[in-house]
Amino acid sequence: MQLFASLLALAGVTRSHASETDDSAKAAAAHSMLVAASDARDFEKRTPC
Amino acid sequence: MLNATSVGGVVLRPHFRDRTDAGDALALSLNTFAGERGVVVLGLARGGVPVARQVAAALGASLGTLVSRKIGVPGIEDVALGAIAEGSRRAVHDAVAWYIGVPADVVDQLAVRERVEIERRVQLYRGGEPLPDLRGRTVILVDDGLATGASLRAAARSVRGKRPKRLIAAVPIATPSGAKEVRPDVDELVSIVTTEEFETVAASYGDYSPVTDDEVLALLGRPARRAPSSMVNDISSRIAPASSSALDPSSEVERTVEISASGSVLMADLGGPRHVDGDETDGVRGLVILANGGESSRNSYRSRYIAGRLRAGGYATLRVDLLTQDEQCGDRGGADVRRDVEQIAARLSSVCDWAVDEAVHGVDNTILIGASTGAAAVFVTAARRPQQILAVVSRGGRADLAGEALSRVETPSLLIVGAADVDTLRRNNDVLRQLPNGAQLVRIPRAGNTFAEPGALGAVAEHTLKWLDRLERK
Numbered sequence: 001m002q003l004f005a006s007l008l009a010l011a012g013v014t015r016s017h018a019s020e021t022d023d024s025a026k027a028a029a030a031h032s033m034l035v036a037a038s039d040a041r042d043f044e045k046r047t048p049c
Numbered sequence: 050m051l052n053a054t055s056v057g058g059v060v061l062r063p064h065f066r067d068r069t070d071a072g073d074a075l076a077l078s079l080n081t082f083a084g085e086r087g088v089v090v091l092g093l094a095r096g097g098v099p100v101a102r103q104v105a106a107a108l109g110a111s112l113g114t115l116v117s118r119k120i121g122v123p124g125i126e127d128v129a130l131g132a133i134a135e136g137s138r139r140a141v142h143d144a145v146a147w148y149i150g151v152p153a154d155v156v157d158q159l160a161v162r163e164r165v166e167i168e169r170r171v172q173l174y175r176g177g178e179p180l181p182d183l184r185g186r187t188v189i190l191v192d193d194g195l196a197t198g199a200s201l202r203a204a205a206r207s208v209r210g211k212r213p214k215r216l217i218a219a220v221p222i223a224t225p226s227g228a229k230e231v232r233p234d235v236d237e238l239v240s241i242v243t244t245e246e247f248e249t250v251a252a253s254y255g256d257y258s259p260v261t262d263d264e265v266l267a268l269l270g271r272p273a274r275r276a277p278s279s280m281v282n283d284i285s286s287r288i289a290p291a292s293s294s295a296l297d298p299s300s301e302v303e304r305t306v307e308i309s310a311s312g313s314v315l316m317a318d319l320g321g322p323r324h325v326d327g328d329e330t331d332g333v334r335g336l337v338i339l340a341n342g343g344e345s346s347r348n349s350y351r352s353r354y355i356a357g358r359l360r361a362g363g364y365a366t367l368r369v370d371l372l373t374q375d376e377q378c379g380d381r382g383g384a385d386v387r388r389d390v391e392q393i394a395a396r397l398s399s400v401c402d403w404a405v406d407e408a409v410h411g412v413d414n415t416i417l418i419g420a421s422t423g424a425a426a427v428f429v430t431a432a433r434r435p436q437q438i439l440a441v442v443s444r445g446g447r448a449d450l451a452g453e454a455l456s457r458v459e460t461p462s463l464l465i466v467g468a469a470d471v472d473t474l475r476r477n478n479d480v481l482r483q484l485p486n487g488a489q490l491v492r493i494p495r496a497g498n499t500f501a502e503p504g505a506l507g508a509v510a511e512h513t514l515k516w517l518d519r520l521e522r523k
Contacts, residue, residue, distance in 0.1 A: 025226065026148065027148050027503050029226035033128055034350035034354075037350065038348050
């Protein structure tokens, strides 16, 4: 029973870690998209620089 | 020869001449379906239809269209926070909505506007007829590119409801993250290019001219015609002009202005309030001037989103860079000016004068929001103009640099700080003690200095709007 509980706990940790990694990747992709859209608009700022 | 563009120093070369070229290339990747009976190619209107036509012609399949609309981020409409397709009641929420922290009810209200446009297009392209019977058939959904995947996911869910035998999504170019989002909703995803080096779908094409309704009708082999005039009138009164929306819908509500301030020329974007469903508001609740002190320009997505969200809440907005273009580059005294609170406050004062002189809507109720050293400038300005400035908000800024001016501020004040931004939090707590009673400090859990954590930026916008609501009711 204890082994089963430990396995469940381990699976939970793994799932939680996978979910955090997934969220980080999602956040990074969304962030890049927003930055790219803003940079693309910033013509006048990029030109003199 | 395809012209290259440079974004952030990275040279990007378009992958396709135009949508026809992309369609020809995509057809090669789909040639296993050539000659198969009952295949239907549905191009997502409008941009996907020219691509789909080439695919359908090469495969000998029938061609149709499905109307799916992305729901743009307020203030950054060229990025989708979700999408909705014909035949589907629910909007697909995208990772961008989650990342920013756009409330679900706001996404739903934004979807209302797109549903109206979907109705118009279905009426125009198919005379209001539903999609053809797709049961037991192989359906290939085609778009001209896949960024977040929201439009394709919404379209795929709509088609799934029609019980096709097999559902394929096919695009010339895709982001890996967008492809990952779409795969669970289709049996197969075909993409010629899947790349991280993806700025926008438009950058992947040499010619990405908007596709018009008449072009869609011609590609579908239907005569150019218009929806019944009564319907056009009905819809045009409810939605903003759609002609430019394929490229830059935000231009519908904002225009760039140059403001002379103490011998310098400052760049700003002025926008009128607009309900989230696209209707212009009857009245203006106030003018919000978003003052950027240099660390973050007015065109940062943070400034653009907060302005877009405030416009949806009934405010006119003016996003202004308090540093000139040269100073922002950092090599012409930019750092010196950035730290010169007196100078940037004088500039902000000139911006306030300009708004009065131009009789900008809402100027009688002016609210200042400052980021980075712009926060110091808004407090100095509020101390000097108590009659004009209704309220002041610091967005993770260096309000402490306003110095002794803080003790003279009589204006209601809100300090918003990321809870993980320990230095700014400590400084803003000191500021709070110097401001008059009633000033508030809101900590955004887990957020850092730039509110780049999931949900943080949305929380800043919603806290600001709720605080302004309460202020207005007093």
